[in-house]
Amino acid sequence: MTDALANSLAAAPVQSAPAARVRSYWGGVWQRLRYDYVTLFCIALIILIVLSAVFAPWLAPFDPYKSSMAHRLRPIGYRQFLLGTDEQGRDMLSRLLYGGRVSLLMGIVPVLLATLVGGMFGVVAGYYGRKVNMGIMRTMDIFFAFPSVLLAVAISGSLGGGITNQMLTLTVVLIPPICRVAETATSQVRNMDFVDAARATGASTTSILFTHVLINVMSPVLVYASTLVSISIILASGLSFLGLGVSPPTADWGLMLSTLRQSIYVQPLVSAIPGVAILVTSIAFNLVSDGLRQAMDVKA
Amino acid sequence: MWLYALRRIILTIPILFGVTVICFALVQIAPGDPIQNLLSPTASQADAERLRAAYGLDKPLPVQYVIWLGKVLVGDMGMSIANNTPVTGEVLRAFTNTIVIAMIAVVIAFILSTIFGVAAAYRSGGLVDKAITAVAVFGISVPTFWLGVILVIIFAVNLSWLPATGMGAGGSKGFDYLSWSDFRFAVMPIIALALPPLGIMTRTTRSSLSEILNQDFVQTLRAKGLSEFEVMVHAVRNIMPAAVAMLGLQLGYLIGGSVLVETVFTWPGTGYLLNKAILTRDIPLLQGTILVLATAFVLINLVVDLAQSLIDPRIKRS
Numbered sequence: 019m020t021d022a023l024a025n026s027l028a029a030a031p032v033q034s035a036p037a038a039r040v041r042s043y044w045g046g047v048w049q050r051l052r053y054d055y056v057t058l059f060c061i062a063l064i065i066l067i068v069l070s071a072v073f074a075p076w077l078a079p080f081d082p083y084k085s086s087m088a089h090r091l092r093p094i095g096y097r098q099f100l101l102g103t104d105e106q107g108r109d110m111l112s113r114l115l116y117g118g119r120v121s122l123l124m125g126i127v128p129v130l131l132a133t134l135v136g137g138m139f140g141v142v143a144g145y146y147g148r149k150v151n152m153g154i155m156r157t158m159d160i161f162f163a164f165p166s167v168l169l170a171v172a173i174s175g176s177l178g179g180g181i182t183n184q185m186l187t188l189t190v191v192l193i194p195p196i197c198r199v200a201e202t203a204t205s206q207v208r209n210m211d212f213v214d215a216a217r218a219t220g221a222s223t224t225s226i227l228f229t230h231v232l233i234n235v236m237s238p239v240l241v242y243a244s245t246l247v248s249i250s251i252i253l254a255s256g257l258s259f260l261g262l263g264v265s266p267p268t269a270d271w272g273l274m275l276s277t278l279r280q281s282i283y284v285q286p287l288v289s290a291i292p293g294v295a296i297l298v299t300s301i302a303f304n305l306v307s308d309g310l311r312q313a314m315d316v317k318a
Numbered sequence: 319m320w321l322y323a324l325r326r327i328i329l330t331i332p333i334l335f336g337v338t339v340i341c342f343a344l345v346q347i348a349p350g351d352p353i354q355n356l357l358s359p360t361a362s363q364a365d366a367e368r369l370r371a372a373y374g375l376d377k378p379l380p381v382q383y384v385i386w387l388g389k390v391l392v393g394d395m396g397m398s399i400a401n402n403t404p405v406t407g408e409v410l411r412a413f414t415n416t417i418v419i420a421m422i423a424v425v426i427a428f429i430l431s432t433i434f435g436v437a438a439a440y441r442s443g444g445l446v447d448k449a450i451t452a453v454a455v456f457g458i459s460v461p462t463f464w465l466g467v468i469l470v471i472i473f474a475v476n477l478s479w480l481p482a483t484g485m486g487a488g489g490s491k492g493f494d495y496l497s498w499s500d501f502r503f504a505v506m507p508i509i510a511l512a513l514p515p516l517g518i519m520t521r522t523t524r525s526s527l528s529e530i531l532n533q534d535f536v537q538t539l540r541a542k543g544l545s546e547f548e549v550m551v552h553a554v555r556n557i558m559p560a561a562v563a564m565l566g567l568q569l570g571y572l573i574g575g576s577v578l579v580e581t582v583f584t585w586p587g588t589g590y591l592l593n594k595a596i597l598t599r600d601i602p603l604l605q606g607t608i609l610v611l612a613t614a615f616v617l618i619n620l621v622v623d624l625a626q627s628l629i630d631p632r633i634k635r636s
Contacts, residue, residue, distance in 0.1 A: 160339075160340065162619075163333050163337045163615055165570050165574025166575070167577060168573075168574030168608060168615075169574075171592055175592070255461055256461065256463060259463050259581075260578070260596055275463070275464060275467075279467060290468065293464030297460055297461065297464065300458075
């Protein structure tokens with residue numbers, strides 16, 4: 019009888035095992051994301067914006083650079099101009115589609131570059147601590163001495179306009195905050211018991227970094243980096259607004275907003291359109307990063 | 319505590335040096351001969367040579383830096399190209415205009431964000447939470463310069479409640495923040511400045527509060543019979559050090575980020591000065607303004623860190 023009881027106890031977990039399916043971390047993230055309709059909608063919106071930017075040459079009804087003196091500053095829905103025309107008579111919809119290319123590029127490329135560089139510095143600084151930490155973080159502190167917009171304006175203002183300079187500027191601006199997030203996360207993880215345990219069992223530094231630290235540091239860094247996409251887009255459009263982005267004939271949301279500012283009294287609605295594009299894109303990226311944050315937070 | 323304060327102050331000095339290095343480098347990374355960047359285009363060859371000797375631009379870079387730093391330390395940041403006036407005076411005059419509206423904006427944002435954050439975290443996932451989160455996301459996502467333009471359309475063009483731009487007839491001299499006839503010029507810049515930090519601070523307050531509210535000690539507080547309000551006070555006290563740090567950081571961001579808002583409203587602060595410097599490629603003015611703003615930001619952060627260690631005795635840094 020005692021044997022039967024022991025057997026049933028031993029057998030019980032095996033029997034109930036199929037019910038409690040063990041999910042991987044990313045499987046759990048996906049399970050949570052699946053029912054987050056706001057995030058899913060925003061992901062769809064971003065895909066739509068990206069596709070419309072990529073396929074702009076096929077989607078745009080007009081040549082975005084063809085100006086027309088006869089059709090300057092037409093209202094929304096004027097004849098074939100779905101979103102009206104700008105101060106040089108160019109079709110707004112076409113320019114908006116082409117402008118998305120620059121803005122999206124400015125949102126994504128600098129963030130990727132900065133995540134790689136900043137994340138690496140942050141993990142190294144956080145894990146090794148002491149002098150290495152001091153060296154890296156104090157250097158970053160010098161960049162933290164500049165508010166992001168100011169640093170961007172400073173570098174961009176000295177380098178001059180242009181798409182390469184703008185990208186370089188944004189990458190430099192985004193490295194320090196990512197580095198700090200990675201450093202904070204790493205130094206928290208570093209002091210946890212499981213890392214101590216790994217060290218006690220004789221794991222090498224490289225193996226601890228890759229198997230224990232990086233996994234735990236990755237979610238905060240990735241979530242943080244995803245919030246930077248919209249910041250990067252807004253910073254880039256701000257630089258373009260100040261005349262530090264692409265040069266004038268090229269379509270860019272920030273630059274369009276800047277050149278249309280004089281027409282605010284003539285066509286307020288048309289003048290506001292590029293800003294709406296920036297706002298919608300940046301809200302979409304913000305909400306997606308919010309959703310990711312919630313989905314990736316195991317505690318929630 | 320005092321040891322920490324002293325350490326923190328001493329650590330600020332190398333950062334300030336780093337700031338001067340970056341500001342010095344700005345002239346170097348600008349395309350073209352530095353001397354052309356420092357001079358007006360109409361200057362003669364003799365002027366150029368005189369300035370080259372005065373700045374020691376024929377000497378190696380580290381020597382140039384020391385000469386430049388020596389001048390900066392006694393308050394000489396060169397001459398503005400556009401106006402041919404000393405940069406120092408121009409920047410400091412503009413700085414007053416910037417810091418005042420930035421401080422008003424950040425205090426408004428701090429108070430509102432604490433209220434919003436508490437309201438949102440209290441019933442996490444509720445309707446209030448959703449509405450407040452929506453406002454916060456808008457605040458974070460909206461480009462300030464576009465918001466400025468929209469504010470002008472609504473309040474200046476359509477409603478004629480507020481003046482669109484500038485600081486009024488008197489300019490910054492004798493501008494009285496306490497009288498409405500002057501202050502109304504500052505209202506729209508303050509709103510445009512306050513919204514992004516409001517969004518960011520609401521979001522951080524909400525998320526750190528709801529994290530605190532899930533902790534065991536909150537359950538203990540409820541179990542021992544404290545009212546919901548008293549529990550909230552405990553929770554809010556827990557996030558205050560982080561919130562104060564955020565406040566300082568945001569103030570700094572506003573000072574630096576004012577360039578866009580001040581450009582839209584032609585508010586005669588440092589941001590407007592920066593825009594002028596960029597348009598006219600006035601590198602000495604750009605360099606001087608950025609040096610002053612970055613120094614201010616460093617000092618604000620120092621004060622915040624010291625205040626934070628006063629509020630939260632747990633803070634111990636390696």
